[in-house]
Amino acid sequence: MLRRIRVGDPSAASHSPGAIPGTRRRDFLRQSALLASSALGVRAIAAPGSVSAPRSENLPPNTPRWMKVQGEPVVSAPYGVPSRYEADVIRRATNITPTLWSSWSFTPLQDLHGIITPNGLVFERHHAGTPDINPEEHRLMVHGLVSQPLIFTIEDLVRLPSISRIHFLECSGNGLTEWKAPKEKTVQGTHGLLSCCEWTGVPLSTILDEVGFKPQAKWILAEGADAAAMSRSIPIEKALDDALLIYAQNGEMLRPEQGYPLRLLLPGFEGNMSVKWLRRLKLGEKPFMTREETSKYTDLIGNGTARQFTFVMEAKSVITFPSGGHQLKKRGPYRISGLAWSGRGRIRRVDVSTDGGRNWREARLEEPILTKALVRFRLAWNWDGGPAVLQSRAIDETGYVQPTRDQIVAVRGTNSVYHYNAIQSWQITQNGEVNNVHA
């Protein structure tokens, strides 16, 4: 019979996710794990005579109930779904848009591990909802200042030379609630307009070579097939650099809300420029001054002027454990974990402070460290039970250092909506609550 012997204060220990063995690692484990008697009458490896289902009468009385019955057969779900015990790990909407048609939903970063975002949890930002597109009817037209305008089917595009890349995608409005005061309670709310996938598609440069773009072509209008005809102007330099026409994410075809059957991907640029449901590319001499780059997606500066065409998502990072809404149950060793990314290339370093920015320690970065992709960082921390303020600071390969809140406000004021990439502060109170603060 299995016996569980509690040692120390396991009721506290067993509810503090993220606590880790540090210098007192063995002691910690001794205290927090449940000890097994070494004289256990352990379960037989295979009940004699049984083929797959052990006979209940031969089992120890504390055998888990799921070992006493056959489970679900294969292909119960030909396309699988998460455990019913993970029902809270979902995208969540905002309450600050008048409707959910032109709105967004957030990725639950506090529940994720590693760098890949599973397709079911990739954040959404739509301007007129997700269209239901039949891929056999969908077309991409490329025209304007070209030698030969062309219309492509999805089958045409899939047969072209393709590449696969892991890149983050971030809405330029990620963190927009945080300019004036710390508003959102969780990292899903403060940073959840952020995801990272393996994307497969055709380099846009391949298409531009084929249509024969003219020397005076400097900008490309990208238009979506949603009811908003979501449109942005793309500089030709980006189009010829690393822009992709994407039809697959994380191995399978794009999800409807991610642009099925075709989207643009501009690695490192603000998310809305990676136009979804892509139906048209028009080459021209000047930016097209679409609705989305006049009424929206400009940055109002403190002096009343605005920055336009602020494409690149600058280096940023955030601690996802512990983060807002978590509850530390006891002092002792913890493992801080978070994400860093830069629209300009690779992350070079992430520093972590536990005292509101006075002292910094370098975190461990998980390989592979890819360009314009999320990087997972981890660092051991011993919480002494007193107040603390956790911060992370990303440095990218260009030497750019993620700014403090004071630094970004000094340059930008607090009237902007987009491109808020200040250092995030999580306050740990003496009772172990984790709160979003400006520090």
Next chain:
Amino acid sequence: MLRRIRVGDPSAASHSPGAIPGTRRRDFLRQSALLASSALGVRAIAAPGSVSAPRSENLPPNTPRWMKVQGEPVVSAPYGVPSRYEADVIRRATNITPTLWSSWSFTPLQDLHGIITPNGLVFERHHAGTPDINPEEHRLMVHGLVSQPLIFTIEDLVRLPSISRIHFLECSGNGLTEWKAPKEKTVQGTHGLLSCCEWTGVPLSTILDEVGFKPQAKWILAEGADAAAMSRSIPIEKALDDALLIYAQNGEMLRPEQGYPLRLLLPGFEGNMSVKWLRRLKLGEKPFMTREETSKYTDLIGNGTARQFTFVMEAKSVITFPSGGHQLKKRGPYRISGLAWSGRGRIRRVDVSTDGGRNWREARLEEPILTKALVRFRLAWNWDGGPAVLQSRAIDETGYVQPTRDQIVAVRGTNSVYHYNAIQSWQITQNGEVNNVHA
């Protein structure tokens, strides 16, 4: 108004996925894509006066119907699902097991892109179905030849130092139908017991350090909490090398059919050893000779003897486009694409033959090339319309070369079930059918 002008033979071209522009790239595109008139009355970027939904009366008559209505609002699916047009991209079961409780289902490799397998399509292999485990009740016991037996909760494990790695997972029975004759019609059937995910968890070595394993401990029994109590013996060298206790795959918690809430992962070893629903690790002096390593998972050789404990999945590769069941509609340029992997480390090179192995060309490998992970390879090919036999051959960083079918049969005979890693041949007939053959 958009006009579509067909040139050449588009009815053929638009149904040949994978065809690519090669040396006659521009000609190919000219022929296969639909030409757009340069005098199009193209759709206005934004209909004046509209906020998000353009007014139908202002739209050109051929505007796609999904641009005339608002789409689905955000969080229509808090956990997203694929497009209804991708309903055929699913796991499929085998018809050679008596039940679906001890059986397997295959990943649709012919429909996948890149190297990541989305969680909903990761292959299954169960011995008594998928148990429905409450993670709060699940425990991992570590005992046997240790100084201090311990029982861990999932919360205990999540708080330990963790790492994330991208690794393939392959059933040792992948290809078992192909020993004697080419049986399965598609690459899903011949190679679909294969997937690749980003896995997050705790190094097993961390746990072993904590329990203080004794010097005479050479093997570890790993036991699952399914009704089969699926059990295997793990050599301690592997446990101390790169074995992981996994709780997350592709960012989120493990799927039920992948071992939720805890599985072992032995990178590069046959899949069944990465015991799912892991509940117990017992350290001992010798292998435990469980049912799964006596009645199953040994390799019967031609002379009647059997190889036991054949852990490593040797280097292997397969072309996924074109592959069995595909139909080439016309001669001309195509893009061959496939996957390569090795249980011993990184893939160094993949060669492709289109004439049944007489001549070989080196394929392009997609970065990043990770150890014990899938690698995507791609190569241009011009089909002259005659019969062809496509093959791929993987070479790993140890210098191991994937064997031909004749080579593996000479050593192993044809009585084995497991570890079939011969070069796969896809025959292209003169009418463009793609068939599984032994060549």
